[in-house]
Amino acid sequence: MIARFQSIYDIANLCAKKGLTQAVLCPGSRCAPLTLAFTRHPNIQCRTISDERSAAFIALGISQQLKQPAILLCTSGTAACNFSPAVAEAYFSKRPLVVFTADRPTEWIGQQDGQTIFQTDVFGKHVKKSYQLPQEYEHQDNVWAITRMVNEAINFSRQEPQGPVHINVPFREPLYPAANEQVFFSDAIRVMEDNASPGTLDDSQKKLISDAWFQFHNVLLVAGQLDFDEPITHSLNRFFSIHNVPIVGDIISNLHPIEKTVRHADLFLGQCPEEILKTLKPDLLITFGDSTISKNLKLFLRKYKPAEHWHIQHAGFVADTFQSITKIIRTSPVHFFDFLSSIPQQNNFETQKQNNYNKLWEVEERRACRVLNEYFPCDDLGELELVKEIIGNVPPGSNLHVANSMSVRYANFIGLTSHQHTIKVFANRGTSGIDGCTSTSIGHSLTSNIPNVLVTGDLAFFYDRNAFWHNYALPHFRALVLNNHGGIIFKMIDGPGDVPEAKEYFITDQRLNAKNLCNEFGIEYLKVDNRRKLKNVVRDFFEFDGKPKLLELESDLMMNKKIFDNLKQKIRKSYEL
Known part of the structure; x- marks a missing residue:
């Protein structure tokens, strides 16, 4: 006997085939078909967390740790609302989540049926996209639509910038298998691959960057929040050794492996005299990564604006945090800094100016470290x-x-x-x-x-x-x-x-x-x-x-x-x- 919810059970198999192996499930009855699918799949590790708000943040942590989308599931009603804080965090911190919410059939919404709210688009702008699955599962067009939408949702969560997607799934009763009904997974499940662009620089971008590069001699790098990434560390180490450009990074930028990183800008930028701040002003600011912690750094760069500000970001909306962006360069930081490292340093007076500018930042960093060490x-x-x-x-x-x-x-x-x-x-x-x-x-x-x-x-x-x-x-x-x-x-x-x-x-x-x-x-x-x-x-x-x-x-x-x-x-x- 073919299960009434076969196309729903196959969602678990599709997730597993696309590399989603971790699921956080919240207790409930309306979500039973998906709960059974995930828990009975041999390649998906399931955990149950009773508090939906905590469950969603645990799924976020799993996504951060494994660098893969985590599956998140709840029953119908206000359970979904409790996912909202973590979904918003995932959206703005660019973390992939695939959020499933079980729902009542459409005709029962707003009819005083239990645990029923308006769940379609419940997360608003805080997901990359919302999907509403068909509420009848046996017609072949609906089977096709369910497979297509789940494939698309998972792919979309992984596309740069990564983020959460929402799949709302209405279920009719009965929700549990009949006595003679087996929960199994179809062998022929269609997987739709989506290969991301490598984000390399083309020849026209390289010419634009190289033509402009030597016009500046007070170049400053500021890194926002980044995941720990050895290729970025290696690329920046090489770049610094060639061009001697100061690199400012908060603790959340994960650039501490780079010995010359300016780690204590927040300490000294808020305390040093105006005449020193003026000497630290960049004429070219290069930024990459997400948010910065330091309010003093933000205030400094908003007041002492650079002549040009290049922001490096492969894809997605760009925030103008320092109110000074003049160029958005659509590539990865590794490709960008590797290319700059290929531009030979010129041994002239302009190069010496850049070296002197770097020393100004080094002096302030050493001062902050010395005071900090002597203070305790x-x-x-x-x-x-x-x-x-x-x-x-x-x-x-x-x-x-x-x-x-x-x-x-x-x-x-x-x-x-x-x-x-x-x-x-x-x-x-x-x-x-x-x-x-x-x-x-x-x-x-x-x-x-x-x-x-x-x-x-x-x-x-x-x-x-x-x-x-x-x-x-x-x-x-x-x-x-x-x-x-x-x-x-x-x-x-x-x-x-x-x-x-x-x-x-x-x-x-x-x-x-x-x-x-x-x-x-x-x-x-x-x-x-x-x-x-x-x-x-x-x-x-x-x-x-x-x-x-x-x-x-x-x-x-x-x-x-x-x-x-x-x-x-x-x-x-x-x-x-």
Whole structure:
């Protein structure tokens, strides 16, 4: 007997044939035909997560880790709405997800039938494309349409820029197989391949770039968020050795393997005098990658605009973050910088100007590093110093995850060195929300056998506590929770910290600590409250003995603000010497 849902069951087989092997499934009945298809397919690893919001961020983490689209599935109704934060993050951070939402038949929408909402296009502009499958599955034209649309959706999620796609699937009851009905997968399933363009430079682009290149002698490279990528690292190392162009990169740019990367621009650009800022102004700015953390870098480049600004991006919409783009060059960073490296350096006065410009950035970077190293230890053990200690001890080959708000900024102030070249950095900076930072790191931990180390604040951590509400082991997971009992960033930025409503409505004072949560979810709890314990606690934290661990620092918000303000003051004073 051929199954009534055969074309739906074959969706799982099509996903597997196209390399989608990881599925995050949320419990529900309306989605039963797809749930059975995915769970019974031998080449798809399925996990069930009860909280849809957490499930979606876990799928996002899986996509980040494996660099492949992850499958995400929920039942009908508001379950789909809970996917929205992670779908938006995936869209803006260019991560591929294939999101399936089960639905009621069309005629029952708006008729007070249970778990029924308007699901068509429920994610709006935050998906690359939405698809509505036919609600009758047996006619051959519908079988063809289902196969075609799922092929297209998966291909589209992978096309540059990558991102999430949505497939809404209406189901009629009965939803479960009959007693004599077998769930099997058709052998002859059509796979539609879509081969991406390599993004190489053509001859006309090369001539345009080479003709313009030697017109500039204060050239600056700024890298936004990038995945860890050895070809990019190799290409930029070679480019720097030939052309001596300063490379500015936040911690999320993953350029720490390059020894000459300017890692601490956020520290010194906000503190150095106007006359130095003027000397750092580029006449050609070259950017690549996505968002930058540093507000000081953004303000600097918006004020001291270059004569030309080239942005390197293979495909997709380009954001004009620094308000200065003059050329968009449609290629990959590797192809672009490899081509520039093929242009021989000219040994003349103009070349010396570029060398001098690079030295100006090197001087400021060394100044920031020197002040940072001399500043610690402080009188009190605060959050910034603990982040420095943890980042300095992250095991080689680990993933370092930084949650949003102050956690990612602390990590950026500290930075990674070129000696830590095997560490990969991840952060949800597409939308920069705190809502799924822990769940995303859990997605990585579920699909890798390497240490996954999360640095997070208390609000982000407790907001996403359902990241641990599942039955899967996390032996390599480590979390540092910086618990100042509120949102410290609202004390750090101008405005909210000075109004009388700050404590209750902005900082959001809270009294929790993580000990009970650790007991509830079987996580080993470690606490540090003074410097005497620090070395031993950090050693225990990074001992991998088969169970997840959490290290918590409970500290005073105002003390941490004072430590941070004093560091900025030290940098300012360094210019007076």
